[in-house]
Amino acid sequence: MAQAPQTPPASPRPLVGAPNDVDPDAPAVREARAFLKKCLPLLTIEKVLQASTQVVAGNKMHLRCRVQEEEGLGTWEFTIYRRPNKHWRLQSAQRTGD
Secondary structure, three states: OOOOOOOOOOOOOOOOOOOEEEOOOOHHHHHHHHHHHHHOOOOEEEEEEEEEEEEOOOEEEEEEEEEEEOOEEEEEEEEEEEOOOOOEEEEEEEEEEO
């Protein structure tokens, strides 16, 4: 006897207020990257490896990036906050590896 096709399980909804992964090439990520370029002119972001956003009375964005430094390429993590008035603020920048 043939089995009826099964419906794939519904994808889980993101939790409100929790970080949610976003496409590293999303417009908001490109905007954050442009802000970092202006804020940290000695670093050149070669590639955004991972990005997530979190809604917290504004929008907090976490980026993990390959960055060209004076010493060569390194991996950095940035936390950036965009206030409701659209002004960006760098909260943290940390080198996490080669």
